[in-house]
Amino acid sequence: MTRVVIIGGGPGGYEAALVAAQLGAEVTLVERTGLGGAAVLTDCVPSKTLIATSEVMTTIERAGELGLKVTASGEDDSIASSVEVDLEQVNRRVLDLARAQSESIAAQLERAGVEYIQAEARLDGPTTVVIVGEQGEQRIETDIILLATGTTPRELETAKCDGERILNWKQVYNLTELPEKLIVVGSGVTGAEFANAYDALGVDVVLVSSRSQVLPGEDQDAAAVLQDVFERRGMEIMSECRANAARREGDEVVVTLEDGREIRGSHCLMAVGSIPNTQGIGLEEAGIELSKSGHIVVDKVSRTSQRTVYAAGDVTGVFALASVAAMQGRIAMWHALGDAVAPLNLKSVSSNVFTAPEIATVGMTQKQVDEGDLRIGTKTLQLAGNPRAKMQGVNEGFVKVFCLPVTGIIVGGVVVAPHASELIHSLSLAVAEKITVDQFSHDFTVYPSMSGSIAEAARQLHLHDHPEKPSKTQV
Incomplete structure (x- = not known):
């Protein structure tokens, strides 16, 4: 029986584990935080659940155009003004759904016969995994290793996130009250999605963009539509501005721009990219090639520079999408275990920005x-x-x-x-x-x-x- 050890329990990891188990391998999956990884616990599932709530508010805002009104309204005659957002309850639901999804994945892996270990792990060569848990170190000799260690939100040295006022995208669910004024630094997909969501929930949002238009990596005709919608809804977009630092002053956050100007708000969300989790886990020592950005270099079947080691997900830098991570993981196991497989075809990948x-x-x-x-x-x-x-x-x-x-x-x-x-x-x-x-x-x-x-x-x-x-x- 082929022994497979997977490090990382996100979509790339758990989908690979299910395929490997289906093909008769003895599978161990090691994950340090919880099954589902960032995609389920702190990224896709939570953020899209929050966005689903904001979508309802966006729909309510259009109610007047459709001839709907309430008799006892709020500050004005709109239905939206009569709706109060309980952010604590919203975020509780967000995290409950993430937890439930993680538990569902755990049950699925258990039914498939996958051994799950919650612990840290590193490589000791291309065929040995060292697991570091409460019981000390455990060494596993294996035939195939899959790395699906994901990424971590990038932070500026001059804008350290504290989880209270200066936040990254993993920490926004700690909020129990709506920010009075949210400064979002970064206008890529993550920044645009959160700016859109909090704007729809009634927050005063300032979006700091280093480019001339939001979503620089997307279709520019589409990005132009979104920027126009943002501005018509009253969002302040500071284009061609780069944030140098963020600091707290009492109950305020002060964001300093490259040109010396300062923006003051109650909270700041740093959405300035991510860095791959490749340091300190023995990759270089095992002879695994990394790119200049620190991502694991893989071929079209997810194999690294070592024939026994594969990698999947955001850590490869191929496409930061859960669907791509899952497909990379499946392809890796199909290839490693001798099943029929077609190389990853990025030309057929669909993606979505969850804005309105x-x-x-x-x-x-x-x-x-x-x-x-x-x-x-x-x-x-x-x-x-x-x-x-x-x-x-x-x-x-x-x-x-x-x-x-x-x-x-x-x-x-x-x-x-x-x-x-x-x-x-x-x-x-x-x-x-x-x-x-x-x-x-x-x-x-x-x-x-x-x-x-x-x-x-x-x-x-x-x-x-x-x-x-x-x-x-x-x-």
């Missing part, structure tokens, strides 16, 4: 289209013309579809809309299965529906009349 509206993407990006040599067919349709969007009072957002010239095969897409994370699935299937715009547009959609706009975009990319000149019109 959501931004979902898959496959080829607008940047790749603009920089590439092929004349990629592109069609953008604004949701303002979609009948379902009109009914729901949705005034912003769009769908965008990319296809190859001549063949019309769909190679990517963007959806900016409420629940874009659900709508993107049809485009994900199209990209993965190499479906053409004509095939896509011949399938039925419900009327009225947001998905109808995706089909319409594909229909307008019809290539039969002039296959050598795919449309690049944006409407």
Whole structure:
């Protein structure tokens, strides 16, 4: 029987453990904090639960447009002003759900026959794992090792997080009262999501962005929509500003910018990236190659520079998504244990930014289209013309579809809309299965529906009349 030891219990680790157990390996999973890792305990599950609450508030804000009102209102005539946010109860629910999900994973692993050890672990060479727990050190000789140790929120030396007023994204759930004024440093996905959530909950939010526009790594047309929504909702966005430091002064936090200006608020959320958990666990000594950023270098089947050691998840720096981590972990075990496997295909990965509206993407990006040599067919349709969007009072957002010239095969897409994370699935299937715009547009959609706009975009990319000149019109 093959012995497999997995270090890290996030999606990359526990999904790998389930596959390895299914394939008949003897599996031990070592995790220091709790099953599910950061994705379940402090990142994806908690943050998206908080965002789900904020989405309700966003919906309530639009109630007046739909003809809904209350007779006994709050400060003004809006329904939103009559709703009080109990942040302590919100965060209690957030953490309860995270804990319940972690327990569900534990039960699943137990049923699969996986041994779970809550402890620290490190390597002592490419085939030995040293577990450090309450009973001292335990050495395990193993055939296969999978590293899924994740990342840690990056902190500035001049802006140390204290968990009370200056917070990272693991600490925000300690809050029991809404901040009076929240300064969010960083306008990437994490910063934008939390800024959006707390703004929707009624907090005065200042978003400090080092770039000219929020979400610099996303589709820039989509990011422009979100920035416009943020500003129309009253959020202050300080573009092309870099935070140098943050300090506490009594009940205030003072954030110092690179140009010397200071911003004062009641709390500050530092969303300035993350660093891989690769230090002090014996990687260099075991001959495992690290990148300049400190991430573990892996190939398309998740194998490191040592043939007995694999890695999955954020620690690899491939794609900071739970879905990618899980797939990397599965692929690693399929490959290591001799099962049929296809290499990781990043061109079919879909991702989502959980803001209001959501931004979902898959496959080829607008940047790749603009920089590439092929004349990629592109069609953008604004949701303002979609009948379902009109009914729901949705005034912003769009769908965008990319296809190859001549063949019309769909190679990517963007959806900016409420629940874009659900709508993107049809485009994900199209990209993965190499479906053409004509095939896509011949399938039925419900009327009225947001998905109808995706089909319409594909229909307008019809290539039969002039296959050598795919449309690049944006409407």
